[in-house]
């Protein structure tokens with residue numbers, strides 16, 4: 001019999017009832033070190049006082065009015081994002097997948113308004129993830145996402161990650177946009193090298209193509225810059241943001257240049273909930289903290305510390321881990337034993353990590369993680385690796 005909850009998730013048998021900073025607590029009081037942060041969502045950890053204050057204050061005044069009226073919090077947050085990025089304009093959504101929908105619609109409408117109705121093709125990269133909507137799965141293209149959901153939204157092509165020649169070969173006059181995560185998240189924490197992002201920008205300029213960055217996971221301070229592409233010195237035409245920007249409240253955004261967004265006139269797109277006063281109260285509070293240069297410098301400092309310690313962990317468990325990769329506090333441990341076994345061993349040691357493709361476990365801690373918690377992370381991951389090794393030896397001997 002089908003469960004009353006649609007069984008699209010294999011959930012761990014863990015139920016948390018409260019959280020604080022990088023820690024989650026079960027009803028019985030057992031604490032877990034949370035290195036997943038709700039899949040890079042709880043950027044400021046759990047129950048951050050500034051966010052609790054912001055949402056509590058707003059909840060007592062006004063939750064929702066619809067986008068038929070002025071929402072000062074939207075103006076404030078859009079102004080901050082425009083001030084800090086390449087973008088000239090911002091649209092607020094409730095999620096990353098809705099940001100993907102708008103990014104694709106915006107690109108197509110851009111060429112339509114220029115009279116180039118054939119420029120509808122969007123090129124994506126293998127191993128990418130852009131959300132679970134019809135546009136999101138079509139843009140990513142992977143079989144795990146698309147199987148059985150056809151007919152897929154037409155107009156998408158895919159090229160292997162990092163294959164410049166394949167990308168050049170895929171470009172024809174119908175290509176209107178290229179969509180890419182500067183650091184692939186679900187795909188196994190695979191950063192796109194800076195020179196490749198620069199090359200992509202040049203290619204898009206030469207061939208009159210809009211460049212869409214999906215910074216849903218790698219953005220909002222995660223790599224030590226407000227947005228990951230800043231490390232490369234180039235910028236996209238359109239950018240998708242979500243996850244960290246809401247700190248746990250459902251919030252996403254599409255940022256764009258004036259040129260890319262110019263065809264999005266009144267009535268061309270909308271959302272009931274997107275950017276409502278509650279979401280904006282939280283989003284503004286997150287932005288005020290994360291965009292501060294001192295905060296980002298701390299992310300970089302702590303990520304260096306964590307990475308160095310993880311390199312040490314890989315060195316002492318060469319039979320469990322292959323290597324560390326990633327950027328800032330978006331790190332992946334490529335495993336030699338099954339990543340899901342390692343994550344389960346982590347549960348036994350009360351540390352939470354997140355799986356990704358390519359047999360990787362993801363470490364996406366709160367950006368506010370403390371040095372003590374980083375030490376705890378290493379102690380627990382070390383214990384999990386030892387536990388797993390011992391078990392796999394026992395199994396091998398028994399067999």
Ligand SMILES: *Cc1c(COP(=O)(O)O)cnc(C)c1O
Nearest residue numbers: 095096097129130131185216217
């Ligand atoms: C999570 C994610 C999405 C989808 O975001 P939702 O809020 O789950 O819809 C899109 N792109 C990337 C890179 C993501 O990590």
